[in-house]
Amino acid sequence: MARAPLLTFTDRGIFCPQGDFYIDPWRPVDRALITHGHSDHARYGHKAYLATHQALPVIRHRLGQINAGGIAYGEAREMNGVTVSFHPAGHVPGSAQIRVEYGGEVWVVSGDYKIEPDGLSEPFEPIACHTFISECTFGLPVFHWAPQAQIITDVATWWAANAAAGITSILGAYSFGKAQRLMAALPPLGPILTHGAVEATTAILRDQGYVLPETIRATAAITPKTHPGALIIAPPSALGSAWANRFGPTSEAFASGWMALRGIRRRRSLGTGFAISDHADWPGLNAAIRATGASRVFVTHGYTAPFRHWLEEQGYEAGIVATDYTGDDAATEPEAEA
Amino acid sequence: MKHFAALFAALDGTTKTTAKLVALTNYFQTAAEQDRVWTIAILSGRRPKRSVTATELRLWAAEVAGIPDWLFEESYTVVGDLAETIAHLLPMPQLGLPDQSLTEWITALMGLNGKPADTRKAAIVGAWQSLAPEERFIFNKLITGGFRMGVSQGLMTKALARATDMDEAAIAHRMMGDWQPASTRFADLIAPDIAGSSSRPYPFALASALDGGPETLGDPANWIAEWKWDGIRGQLVTRPGAFALWSRGEDLITDRFPEFAGLADFLPPGTVIDGEVLAWDVAADKPQPFAALQTRINRKTVPKKLLVDAPARMLAYDLLEDAGIDLRTAPLAVRRARLAELIDGIDPKLGLGLSPQITVEDWPCLAAIRATAQMHRAEGLMLKRASSPYHTGRKRGDWWKWKLDPMTIDAVMIYAQAGHGRRANLYTDFTFAVRDGNELVPFTKAYSGLTDAEFAQITAWVRKNTLERFGPVRRVPPELVFELAFEGIQASPRHKSGIALRFPRMLRWRHDKGPNEIDTLDTLRAVLAASVV
Ligand SMILES: [Zn+2]
Numbered sequence: 001m002a003r004a005p006l007l008t009f010t011d012r013g014i015f016c017p018q019g020d021f022y023i024d025p026w027r028p029v030d031r032a033l034i035t036h037g038h039s040d041h042a043r044y045g046h047k048a049y050l051a052t053h054q055a056l057p058v059i060r061h062r063l064g065q066i067n068a069g070g071i072a073y074g075e076a077r078e079m080n081g082v083t084v085s086f087h088p089a090g091h092v093p094g095s096a097q098i099r100v101e102y103g104g105e106v107w108v109v110s111g112d113y114k115i116e117p118d119g120l121s122e123p124f125e126p127i128a129c130h131t132f133i134s135e136c137t138f139g140l141p142v143f144h145w146a147p148q149a150q151i152i153t154d155v156a157t158w159w160a161a162n163a164a165a166g167i168t169s170i171l172g173a174y175s176f177g178k179a180q181r182l183m184a185a186l187p188p189l190g191p192i193l194t195h196g197a198v199e200a201t202t203a204i205l206r207d208q209g210y211v212l213p214e215t216i217r218a219t220a221a222i223t224p225k226t227h228p229g230a231l232i233i234a235p236p237s238a239l240g241s242a243w244a245n246r247f248g249p250t251s252e253a254f255a256s257g258w259m260a261l262r263g264i265r266r267r268r269s270l271g272t273g274f275a276i277s278d279h280a281d282w283p284g285l286n287a288a289i290r291a292t293g294a295s296r297v298f299v300t301h302g303y304t305a306p307f308r309h310w311l312e313e314q315g316y317e318a319g320i321v322a323t324d325y326t327g328d329d330a331a332t333e334p335e336a337e338a
Numbered sequence: 339m340k341h342f343a344a345l346f347a348a349l350d351g352t353t354k355t356t357a358k359l360v361a362l363t364n365y366f367q368t369a370a371e372q373d374r375v376w377t378i379a380i381l382s383g384r385r386p387k388r389s390v391t392a393t394e395l396r397l398w399a400a401e402v403a404g405i406p407d408w409l410f411e412e413s414y415t416v417v418g419d420l421a422e423t424i425a426h427l428l429p430m431p432q433l434g435l436p437d438q439s440l441t442e443w444i445t446a447l448m449g450l451n452g453k454p455a456d457t458r459k460a461a462i463v464g465a466w467q468s469l470a471p472e473e474r475f476i477f478n479k480l481i482t483g484g485f486r487m488g489v490s491q492g493l494m495t496k497a498l499a500r501a502t503d504m505d506e507a508a509i510a511h512r513m514m515g516d517w518q519p520a521s522t523r524f525a526d527l528i529a530p531d532i533a534g535s536s537s538r539p540y541p542f543a544l545a546s547a548l549d550g551g552p553e554t555l556g557d558p559a560n561w562i563a564e565w566k567w568d569g570i571r572g573q574l575v576t577r578p579g580a581f582a583l584w585s586r587g588e589d590l591i592t593d594r595f596p597e598f599a600g601l602a603d604f605l606p607p608g609t610v611i612d613g614e615v616l617a618w619d620v621a622a623d624k625p626q627p628f629a630a631l632q633t634r635i636n637r638k639t640v641p642k643k644l645l646v647d648a649p650a651r652m653l654a655y656d657l658l659e660d661a662g663i664d665l666r667t668a669p670l671a672v673r674r675a676r677l678a679e680l681i682d683g684i685d686p687k688l689g690l691g692l693s694p695q696i697t698v699e700d701w702p703c704l705a706a707i708r709a710t711a712q713m714h715r716a717e718g719l720m721l722k723r724a725s726s727p728y729h730t731g732r733k734r735g736d737w738w739k740w741k742l743d744p745m746t747i748d749a750v751m752i753y754a755q756a757g758h759g760r761r762a763n764l765y766t767d768f769t770f771a772v773r774d775g776n777e778l779v780p781f782t783k784a785y786s787g788l789t790d791a792e793f794a795q796i797t798a799w800v801r802k803n804t805l806e807r808f809g810p811v812r813r814v815p816p817e818l819v820f821e822l823a824f825e826g827i828q829a830s831p832r833h834k835s836g837i838a839l840r841f842p843r844m845l846r847w848r849h850d851k852g853p854n855e856i857d858t859l860d861t862l863r864a865v866l867a868a869s870v871v
């Protein structure tokens with residue numbers, strides 16, 4: 001007799017009927033397992049949350065008073081006979097893939113992930129499974145990232161050149177994850193100033209024990225005179241704003257995988273873009289999927305239609321998990337890389 | 339190619355004009371001489387003759403990248419640029435090969451012309467394997483064309499003038515015309531002309547749009563008004579041993595308008611006239627609609643019937659060179675007077691006439707005259723300061739175009755297509771319909787007039803509301819209403835709606851209107867009927 005699927009796709013998100021829990025649901029539920037603290041995964045309004053110990057502080061900071069429990073990477077937990085465990089996804093500090101096992105059948109929900117270790121996030125670990133639910137934000141073969149060391153060299157060169165010319169560097173980066181990854185990897189070329197949104201998350205991660213350099217919140221008292229040659233790390237929305245303009249002559253750049261595409265760089269009127277992403281590129285997605293040994297793959301987030309088609313051609317049984325913010329659409333907005 | 343790639347990266351890596359100017363000036367001082375010539379050619383829209391087709395590039399790139407053709411096409415749709423798509427898809431190159439100059443690569447590409455497909459394929463694939471990713475993009479662009487480096491002709495001219503310590507206007511003039519980068523040395527390109535030997539035109543003076551009325555322009559007595567014709571702006575150059583008609587896009591169109599050939603013998607050598615080429619309605623003695631001229635634009639040779647149906651006539655606006663002397667700094671009033679004298683002595687049958695001057699008594703009077711523009715088959719009026727020189731390019735303040743207000747219509751979007759380049763990944767090209775009874779009839783496409791923020795908002799809506807996909811095109815429910823503006827309307831049996839618009843664009847998104855409040859096909863027919871005079 002055919003068994004009911006271990007995980008199902010509902011209008012609230014990924015649901016495990018046997019274990020009675022959801023994974024990264026987007027509407028309020030009783031029990032939510034959360035892969036990581038980005039706002040498209042950790043939403044407000046669930047009765048109970050479960051996430052890694054490392055992910056919880058940022059989630060609590062973003063969601064306020066919530067009923068949440070922590071779990072260690074690799075720790076097994078029973079939920080009505082279903083065994084769940086969290087494993088590093090390499091996406092941002094604390095991020096996890098969630099493994100779900102019942103009656104010998106294993107599913108893994110990737111959440112967001114990236115293969116290359118970034119020196120800050122717990123490095124990605126491939127988890128063997130029968131069915132893999134993979135994100136595919138950058139699921140087209142035009143996306144392949146240069147090694148982090150090379151991109152960091154580019155950023156450092158840009159920063160140093162600006163500093164030498166008496167120009168303040170403003171680097172747009174998502175305030176949780178990308179911002180800290182950059183500051184941790186950059187050489188100490190000058191003061192690092194932060195936008196309030198970046199500073200808050202940075203302070204939390206530093207308190208948790210992640211090794212981050214000294215940062216200074218860019219308050220009204222801070223000017224190019226008090227902090228010459230500074231690098232300011234700010235959320236992308238702050239680029240080109242009045243907030244950014246007060247730092248005198250500035251050079252703005254955006255650090256995002258989308259910056260690989262010239263058209264998108266130009267649309268944002270940004271000359272400088274650094275193609276550095278917290279998501280797997282095309283070779284990364286393919287390698288990760290292969291490493292799970294799964295024969296069935298569901299894709300979500302991003303270029304789902306072509307990526308599924310590609311996987312089918314590679315011999316996988318493949319499907320698409322629709323989410324409420326991208327519909328069944330292939331193209332993803334640059335702003336949605338989280 | 340490293341030097342040129344570095345220039346490209348510098349230009350592409352900034353939105354600031356000053357930084358671009360520095361990068362260009364520096365390049366023109368340090369690059370190899372022949373690379374400078376090719377760079378000027380590329381920046382002014384010339385490129386080597388295409389020796390490889392876009393289809394071949396797609397197939398070869400997909401093969402080298404090891405991906406199926408459909409995945410190549412999906413990738414192209416997202417990236418929006420063929421050269422860039424290929425550059426991203428190819429596997430990493432072999433490193434450490436010696437650098438070849440821009441000129442060497444271009445020469446190699448030109449050498450592929452007419453060679454069998456497998457020879458060309460081997461050469462292109464070999465190039466891909468030896469070039470760094472950023473150089474591959476440039477190499478592909480050399481083949482596909484369409485380098486948009488954010489450098490205007492004016493900026494390039496300024497950089498060249500700085501690099502060579504020459505006068506900007508002189509450089510601008512040098513860059514005009516039909517020079518061949520393959521056979522032009524840098525020194526010759528910027529050298530002053532050997533007097534009168536060339537058919538080179540002058541840079542065109544351009545007008546700015548006059549928003550609102552002319553009252554802010556001061557005393558009407560200081561202004562010269564004339565009709566703004568809807569034809570092809572052109573420069574007629576007669577010099578010893580040379581006769582040429584140039585379009586504003588710097589295309590040589592002499593052979594497309596054989597009507598003017600006789601002028602070569604009657605205009606004094608050393609005459610350059612700026613005017614408008616129009617298809618003439620001989621019976622009515624006024625221009626035909628632009629559509630009539632359009633039938634001639636893309637033809638290299640003109641069949642007899644067209645010469646009869648749509649004979650060309652040039653209406654002269656300005657005189658730039660007289661008896662071999664550059665008149666451009668003389669006041670317009672003086673140039674016009676001399677122009678009138680000159681044309682007075684020419685047989686009207688030779689196809690050249692004077693664009694009539696309209697007397698400006700006062701501004702209200704002129705407004706009334708402008709209102710009759712359609713009757714004269716004009717788009718509106720031009721206002722030029724009587725004392726103005728003939729500027730290089732667009733200099734605000736002396737020349738204004740005062741067009742008729744556009745016609746507008748409310749229509750609903752029914753298809754959306756993603757844009758290219760800067761707007762890749764955004765839905766920007768829309769097909770619109772008007773109502774005809776219970777049916778919606780598509781009648782035009784438009785892709786400009788909205789802000790990036792509006793396009794982003796519409797893009798999100800299109801994604802959520804797609805009914806069907808046909809490649810890059812999506813059918814959407816008829817819900818979003820837009821006010822479209824257009825400059826002209828013509829009957830067109832080729833279109834289902836029976837009409838064709840000229841310069842359609844989105845004026846604004848009518849959030850306040852629903853699809854049952856849009857205009858009807860009958861409204862469009864009425865506009866058409868009213869515009870046929
Ligand atoms: Zn995400």
Ligand SMILES: [Zn+2]
Nearest residue numbers: 038091112338
């Ligand atoms: Zn994320």
